[in-house]
Amino acid sequence: MNIESPAMPYNFADLEPAISRDTLVFHFLRHQRVCFDRMLAMVRGTELESLELTDLIRVTERNPAQHMLYRYAAEVYNHNLYWNSMRPRGGGPATGLAAELVRERFGTHERFVREFTDTASAHFGSGWLWLVWRGGTLEILTTSNAGTPLVRGDVPLLALDLWEHAYYLDHQNRRGAYVKTFLEELINWDTASRTLAELGNAEQQPRIAVRARAAAEPVARVGGGMP
Numbered sequence: 001m002n003i004e005s006p007a008m009p010y011n012f013a014d015l016e017p018a019i020s021r022d023t024l025v026f027h028f029l030r031h032q033r034v035c036f037d038r039m040l041a042m043v044r045g046t047e048l049e050s051l052e053l054t055d056l057i058r059v060t061e062r063n064p065a066q067h068m069l070y071r072y073a074a075e076v077y078n079h080n081l082y083w084n085s086m087r088p089r090g091g092g093p094a095t096g097l098a099a100e101l102v103r104e105r106f107g108t109h110e111r112f113v114r115e116f117t118d119t120a121s122a123h124f125g126s127g128w129l130w131l132v133w134r135g136g137t138l139e140i141l142t143t144s145n146a147g148t149p150l151v152r153g154d155v156p157l158l159a160l161d162l163w164e165h166a167y168y169l170d171h172q173n174r175r176g177a178y179v180k181t182f183l184e185e186l187i188n189w190d191t192a193s194r195t196l197a198e199l200g201n202a203e204q205q206p207r208i209a210v211r212a213r214a215a216a217e218p219v220a221r222v223g224g225g226m227p
């Protein structure tokens with residue numbers, strides 16, 4: 001099996017008080033872990049067993065007969081990115097390479113927050129909120145249920161779980177309070193910047209590579225800003 005068991009990048013209580021220990025224990029063990037175990041049971045002994053997680057998602061999404069397996073695999077991937085989209089004492093405006101691209105796409109942090117918040121509140125039912133790299137720019141979008149933008153060719157940078165199980169113990173049904181807490185106290189911009197830098201290093205995205213070099217040269221940034 002080429003897919004590693006899910007692991008959280010911090011301890012269950014490390015995000016308190018923004019997210020309670022109970023929420024993370026319940027979320028990790030009763031949701032992601034269950035999806036992982038069910039996925040494992042479905043691929044064990046089959047030719048799918050040798051695939052990486054992202055390839056398993058792409059292959060099963062195209063086959064209606066494997067839709068349940070796609071859901072479990074996508075939920076494992078989505079939660080992996082979600083855990084890494086948060087960190088203790090996170091939150092606030094973008095930093096690093098992500099900051100340059102947020103400024104380019106949204107203008108200000110406040111506009112980014114407004115679009116992120118509005119998109120979350122407009123989404124009906126369970127799903128995910130994403131910051132992705134699409135066609136040379138950042139985009140905010142949602143997917144329903146276990147949907148993942150990986151299968152649309154987007155590069156997921158940050159994920160926010162919009163299922164009620166992610167916030168009900170702490171905020172009951174107040175999704176807006178949960179999204180606000182994520183933005184102000186949890187969001188981990190390092191994860192987005194790291195993925196963007198990898199894209200630039202792989203020269204898949206020359207425009208990012210230019211910004212990565214600029215970010216590495218402090219003198220070049222003095223006086224910089226919106227073009």
Ligand SMILES: [Fe+2]
Nearest residue numbers: 031161163166
């Ligand atoms: Fe979840």
